[in-house]
Amino acid sequence: xxxxxxxxxxxxxxxxxxxxxxxxxxxxxxxxxxxxxxxxxxxxxxxxxxxxxxxxxxxxxxxxxxxxxxxxxxxxxxxxxxxxxxxxxxxxxxxxxxxx
Amino acid sequence: xxxxxxxxxxxxxxxxxxxxxxxxxxxxxxxxxxxxxxxxxxxxxxxxxxxxxxxxxxxxxxxxxxxxxxxxxxxxxxxxxxxxxxxxxxxxxxxxxxxxxxxxxxxxxxxxxxxxxxxxxxxxxxxxxxxxxxxxxxxxxxxxxxxxxxxxxxxxxxxxxxxxxxxxxxxx
Numbered sequence: 001x002x003x004x005x006x007x008x009x010x011x012x013x014x015x016x017x018x019x020x021x022x023x024x025x026x027x028x029x030x031x032x033x034x035x036x037x038x039x040x041x042x043x044x045x046x047x048x049x050x051x052x053x054x055x056x057x058x059x060x061x062x063x064x065x066x067x068x069x070x071x072x073x074x075x076x077x078x079x080x081x082x083x084x085x086x087x088x089x090x091x092x093x094x095x096x097x098x099x100x
Numbered sequence: 101x102x103x104x105x106x107x108x109x110x111x112x113x114x115x116x117x118x119x120x121x122x123x124x125x126x127x128x129x130x131x132x133x134x135x136x137x138x139x140x141x142x143x144x145x146x147x148x149x150x151x152x153x154x155x156x157x158x159x160x161x162x163x164x165x166x167x168x169x170x171x172x173x174x175x176x177x178x179x180x181x182x183x184x185x186x187x188x189x190x191x192x193x194x195x196x197x198x199x200x201x202x203x204x205x206x207x208x209x210x211x212x213x214x215x216x217x218x219x220x221x222x223x224x225x226x227x228x229x230x231x232x233x234x235x236x237x238x239x240x241x242x243x244x245x246x247x248x249x250x251x252x253x254x255x256x257x258x259x260x261x262x263x264x265x266x267x268x269x270x271x272x
Binding site: 012 | 114153194238246260
């Protein structure tokens with residue numbers, strides 16, 4: 001196994017790229033995909049620490065995160081489809097209904 | 101040595117295609133690059149000897165969630181949207197957040213190096229040959245100590261499924 005700093009660095013890089021995507025993209029679907037990337041970066045940390053401590057609890061939590069990502073994607077994409085049917089847009093700065 | 105080559109290959113593929121995913125104009129191209137990133141991350145999991153998470157990543161993420169994303173992109177995407185600006189004007193916020201987080205992790209990695217023998221850069225894991233069978237160990241832990249979170253996760257998935265169907269169906 002490599003020193004754990006390499007895994008932390010990889011995880012940080014993926015997290016930051018995902019954060020940039022969430023902040024700068026206009027398309028809501030791409031924002032949701034960036035959130036998946038962030039969850040995945042957290043998984044790398046959990047599995048790497050689980051390996052270094054020789055304890056599978058970290059992998060159990062990685063499994064829970066994958067289940068949560070599935071639930072989040074299903075609900076988020078349902079909301080996007082419902083919104084698109086009403087407003088004909090998926091761009092987030094055109095979703096200003098509650099803004100006065 | 102082989103460990104190192106595998107790690108750097110998959111890490112490079114993951115970071116490169118993640119960067120491409122955020123910058124592509126077409127949402128479908130973004131989805132394809134996200135699939136590449138997720139597969140490269142699965143390779144990292146395999147290099148960490150987490151075989152069950154590797155399989156779950158490939159089947160659930162790439163085979164399930166990403167197919168859902170691609171379905172929705174094909175349902176929702178307009179050709180008109182491709183010619184519009186794809187980035188909102190928040191790049192200074194993004195730059196600030198990125199630099200702050202990077203500085204935080206950098207300080208953490210640097211200061212952990214100051215204590216000899218205690219740092220994050222020191223490898224002290226069990227050798228790969230001595231690990232127990234991964235799926236067996238994972239199942240034993242999941243259905244013993246983490247049984248209640250497992251049941252809660254199943255209820256969460258049920259709620260998400262019902263909610264997605266209710267929101268996506270046509271209003272009558």
